[in-house]
Amino acid sequence: MSLYHTAQNIEASALGQTIRESTWLFPAIESAHLLALALLGGAVLIISLSVLGVDLKTPPAEIYKSAHRYMNAAVIVLLATGILLGISEPVKLYGRQAFWVKMISLAVALVITYLAFNPLVKRGASGIGMRSVTGLTMAAWLLVAMAGRWIGFS
Amino acid sequence: MLDGLVTKLADTPWSIGLHESLYMYAITESTHVMSIMLFVGTIAMVDLRLLGISYTKVPVSQMLSKMLPWTVAGFVLLVITGGMLFLAIPIRTYHSLWFRLKCMMILIAAVNIAIFTFKVERDKAAWDLGPVPRKSKICAVISLGAWGCVIVFGRLIAYNWFDCDSITSPAMAELTGCPLDPG
Numbered sequence: 001m002s003l004y005h006t007a008q009n010i011e012a013s014a015l016g017q018t019i020r021e022s023t024w025l026f027p028a029i030e031s032a033h034l035l036a037l038a039l040l041g042g043a044v045l046i047i048s049l050s051v052l053g054v055d056l057k058t059p060p061a062e063i064y065k066s067a068h069r070y071m072n073a074a075v076i077v078l079l080a081t082g083i084l085l086g087i088s089e090p091v092k093l094y095g096r097q098a099f100w101v102k103m104i105s106l107a108v109a110l111v112i113t114y115l116a117f118n119p120l121v122k123r124g125a126s127g128i129g130m131r132s133v134t135g136l137t138m139a140a141w142l143l144v145a146m147a148g149r150w151i152g153f154s
Numbered sequence: 155m156l157d158g159l160v161t162k163l164a165d166t167p168w169s170i171g172l173h174e175s176l177y178m179y180a181i182t183e184s185t186h187v188m189s190i191m192l193f194v195g196t197i198a199m200v201d202l203r204l205l206g207i208s209y210t211k212v213p214v215s216q217m218l219s220k221m222l223p224w225t226v227a228g229f230v231l232l233v234i235t236g237g238m239l240f241l242a243i244p245i246r247t248y249h250s251l252w253f254r255l256k257c258m259m260i261l262i263a264a265v266n267i268a269i270f271t272f273k274v275e276r277d278k279a280a281w282d283l284g285p286v287p288r289k290s291k292i293c294a295v296i297s298l299g300a301w302g303c304v305i306v307f308g309r310l311i312a313y314n315w316f317d318c319d320s321i322t323s324p325a326m327a328e329l330t331g332c333p334l335d336p337g
Contacts, residue, residue: 031306037190038190041192042191042198045199055216056209056216058212063209066209067199070202142191149183150184
């Protein structure tokens with residue numbers, strides 16, 4: 001079965017229909033998605049700023065200890081609400097370039113964050129390499145947010 | 155008076171240009187969303203410190219002074235892009251119930267910031283690293299709640315549930331400033 005057929009099947013599913021046909025469900029899920037995005041932005045930014053030399057009188061690894069809980073919570077809510085939004089209109093998404101840009105940048109952002117950025121911060125890494133990873137992490141998440149909003153227009 | 159102003163605004167070439175452009179509106183809206191991450195994100199982190207539940211090893215004074223520039227940067231971007239979004243669709247936005255609720259929440263958040271700046275944080279040297287006082291926690295909760303509502307109401311402006319053409323009750327006509335359809 002092709003990806004397009006899968007999208008059609010998901011769209012026809014009971015959950016997809018329920019979200020699509022409800023007046024409030026889609027906007028409510030969208031709102032939760034945006035709130036989690038703001039939380040993620042704050043968590044990524046405070047760790048990044050600390051790594052980049054903004055003096056919080058506390059080492060980045062210590063900032064990470066507080067921030068990573070919010071980062072993880074935000075990512076979980078973003079993925080859960082994002083999947084629900086996707087289930088309600090997969091056929092439309094299938095044809096939108098912005099959606100695929102977002103999915104690729106999301107994959108890149110998750111890989112950089114959880115396989116490079118977070119472990120390096122925890123280890124107390126510094127230097128040009130660490131700064132580059134930090135810049136890439138922030139850029140990747142900003143692209144995810146931008147492409148995400150763009151899905152509504154393309 | 156405001157009615158006349160938004161009508162005039164809608165007729166300006168800037169408004170029509172923004173409204174009709176293929177990319178500018180989308181770029182503006184996307185930048186608005188990205189700036190939320192910067193603005194509300196940094197505010198949320200500061201509020202979590204002011205609640206005393208996170209970043210407790212960071213002095214409150216340091217948290218405030220080092221995060222504020224980023225919050226201000228986010229604010230500037232939000233005001234510019236938000237102003238442009240309003241300019242693109244002035245009449246509908248002016249009458250939007252959600253836009254009006256959003257403005258109210260921004261006002262509450264602004265008063266809260268003023269109270270925090272001029273009263274609450276005055277003696278912060280005494281609790282820079284110690285247990286945070288109740289007044290700081292109250293400000294943080296109001297801030298998180300108000301800015302959260304600003305995000306949600308802002309998102310809901312896009313929905314036409316309460317647009318002028320669907321207003322039937324006098325109370326809603328009053329709230330939205332829409333003329334009540336006699337039919």
